Amino acid sequence: MKSIFIAFDQAYYDQIIALLSTNHVRGFTEWESVKGRGSKTGEPHFGSHAWPSQNSAIITIVDDVKIKPILADLRDLDATSKQMGIRAFVWNIEDGM
């Protein structure tokens, strides 16, 4: 079991949910608005006057085999627009109930 943390421009929300379900992911946890800035490029997402856009974040715990296709799909989606930005990170999950 691994977890994927996806931070993305709010505008991607519908597509990311669709992407997860095509990859047979049912469960996830979402934060509707989070703020942040990329380490190298991309616009900051601060929800401020200067940078009005905001991010959402989703964390989902999936089987190890699903990680690769999901990341591949996310990369494709990110490629459609450089300015909005999607980032995903994977952790190991020790245990759960």
Added chain:
Amino acid sequence: MSLYESSVRKPVMTALIFIGVVILGLFSLNKLPIDLLPKIETNTIMVMTTYDGASASDIETNVTRPLESSLNTVANLKSIKSTSKENRSIITLEFNYGLDIDVVTNDIRDKLDLVSSFLPTGVGKPIIFKFSTDMIPVIMLTATADKSLPALYQILDDNVANPLARIKGVGSVSITGAPKREIQVFVDPVKLEAYHLTVESLAQYIRMENINTPAGSMDVGSETYSLRVEGEFKSAAEINKIVVGSSDGKTIYLSDVANVNDYLEERNQKSFTNGIQASTIIVQKQSGSNTVEIADAVQKQLPIIQKNLPPDVKLSVIMDTADNIKQTISGLTETVIYAFLFVVLVVLFFLGRWRATVIIILTIPISLIAAFIFLGATGGSLNIISLSSLSLAIGMVVDDAIVVLENITTHIEKGSRPKSAAVNGTNEVAVSIIASTLTIIAVFFPMTLITGAAGILFGQLGWMVTIIITVSLICALTLTPMLASQLLQLNPYRSKMFNKIYSPIEQFLDGMDSKYATIVNWSVRHRKSIVAFTTIFFILSIIPAKFIGTEFYPAQDNGRIALTLELPIGTRSDITIEIAKKMTEQWKKKYPEMSMINYSVGQASSSNVWGSFQANGSNLASFSIGLKPLSERKRSMFEICDSLRIDILQIPEIRKSNVIAGGGMSMMGGQSTLDVEIYGFDFIETDKIASQLSKGLKNVNGLVNTRVSREEYTPEYQVEFDREKLASNGLNINTASNYLRNRINGLTASLFREDGQEYNIKVAYAPEYRQSIEAIENILIYNSRGQAIRLSELGKVVERFTPPTIERKNRQRLITVSSTVSGTTLDKAVEGINVELKKINIPSNVYVTIAGSYKDQQESFGDLGTLLLIIVMLVFIVMASQFESLTYPFIIMFSIPFAISGVVLALGVSGSTLNMMSFVGLIMLIGIVVKNGIVLVDYINLNRERGMGVIRAVVNGGESRLRPVIMTTLTTILGMLPLALSNSQGSEMWKPMAITVIGGLTVSTMLTLIIVPTLYTMFAASGIKRQHRKNKKLAALNQANKLDN
């Protein structure tokens, strides 16, 4: 979920809500009446009291004064004016606007009830009229008759006037020039004397003979019959056969001492239309009621009325005021449509996308139609004000939608899906469009708070624009994102054809952006020269202000002229008619523009409401002239009036004349008048000043039509009875004067009934026996002992002069010297009057003041000036709260002085004046011009927050905001262009407002685009320098601390 989010997620709901609004709006529009101006509840009430036989000064002391002192205590009274003339006292009470006139009327009625018992006996009951004298007729009809002429008055009164008077809103229906039938018994005084008869005894005989008596009932056999004596005259000829006495055993018949005529009233008003004698029927409305509705109702009734008339009586409409209103409104509707088209073109030009254009344009009909719901709900109408506010708003309603759509497009171009782009894009700009809409509301909402006459006009403008702009904001926050999410696509397909047309435009716009960036780049680096240049420009541009005159309301060409000619007092009516006829013939040839010339001459009867308020008399001819529609003539109404005034001067018989362009319509529309009011009790003193002044005013350039309100003194014969002689003969003044009156004026003996109508039977001396002083002196007066005494033995007949009218205002006698302003402006005319007034030596008990349009203008300009200050503060407050700063609003406020430069230049170039309408235009400008500054400063701030340096932020911000600024400015300017250019009926009214806004906005936008970035850099630079100094100080302090340690 926010407003825009839910509307994007629920497109069906959003669409249907707006469709619902549109349906409701169209439904209201369908029911809206048409009128010239917003409904104005009357603020004048007139109280008319008759006292037959009293002279002007009698009326003043016995009727007017007691009534005035009682009415003066009515609450909210603004001014009280009165005219006392022979037989009649007219008191006009003016109240503040916005009162419930019914309550006021009741108050007045109460006061009148209180005072009526103190009035002399013989004074009629005071009648309250809820309309003012200057109300022009709504519709004028003529009736021509052939055989029915003798009965024409009765026919018209029953069949035309009565049904018309029942129409809702009709104030009065007056018949002029239809003589009334009367049975006249003209007595020969010599024969009367010979037979020892008197006028009174003849009247008594006639009364006794003209009687029907029910004598009870009787039973004959099994039936009951009623018994009656039918003594009433069946024909006028029967009166001849009345036995009035006997002399030497011979019976004396009435025909022996008198002539019985079945004829028409002796003194009546004759009326002519286009040279043909016809009776005129004048329909006046109650103030506040709808002209078009009344006129339409009258027009609808006419065919029905015509059917009920005898075949030889022909009715025709000679003037319908509603035509003018309808033309004005249709002209204005045209400008609204043109404005719409212009705005569509501008949006399409800048966006180059059909779908985007449609989304933006949809806000126009929705917001405008929503305003109709407001009008329908508040009982408003389609009038000059409501329609010109639509025209004003068209260019502004798209602004918010443009900003929203532009941002959504940017998001889509960044790769966002339309739905999320719509939500996020709207979210980003929501606050700033709300703020910029608030600045517009900060301008228009305070307009709803103005009081007085101006408040009624601009109150509606304020409400309309506030509602339209609010709806457009709601539209921009809900409908625009919803439609964008449904209709917009990334990289839409462009046909070759489209590319061919649009790429040059695109290149031009790009070129404009970069050119502007270069200019801004230069200006921010040459800040001092820019500031110097703009200051010099501002100072230079203000100079023409000296040459711009002021006015109250622009004069409006409604194609109607009212004209009064006054011949020397006492001129017989046939001579007056002859001159009027001659003038009509002459004018018909000289002015082909005249479509109708109607005039009436003579004394109006007391039942003629319209006539009795007009000046009337045998020496007066009152004309009412209708001109062809504006499009069919070259000369304006004012040119024709000026020319008429010259024509009239050429006729030596005419003593005085008054030519009123616009037909004396109330409130606005006509030419401005300037009244110099001279208050003072002494007639001789005030007369002297008035005549000096009116002579002096002839030298003042641009003042025409100067006239003195006090009419010429009428010569009159007064019978001075000697009380001692009366007493020794057993007589008193009352009896003696009644004898006199019965012989000259006549005594109504009885009523002659025919076909259900009643006609007076009047006994009087035959006309040939009342044409000399001797005839009066020979009148025999009988005392209670039956002795006859000649009037010459009881007193003497002397000739005196008395003023025919005594005018008072606020319970003081006054005389008004009024003149019309033509060819100059109000302020210059006032200057001229003041110069003339200085030349006249005014005694201390006489008080002179300038009133008329000037006073109204001064009051209204004062109100608008205060409003301007309030609005400037409100706009500042809105901006300061949005930016959370005092500096930025201050910078943006610099666009206001340049708006003023623009206004001065535009008014100067177009030769317009500063009047109420252009003043309102100036007020509106404050809200409109700061919008550009807000957009610029907001984006520059954004750039700085994103980490750009000051100069880069300014140049880049300017470059990227140029298009939205130019686009919203162009939509506003082009939206007003049809208003400024229109030449239709009534365009004089709204033209100055549109010219003001266009001029101010153009100049201000051009300079704002330079001065705001420059000033921004200046303030930011000094801010940064201050920061640097602070930092240096801190560093030095730290250094010192370290050293200490």
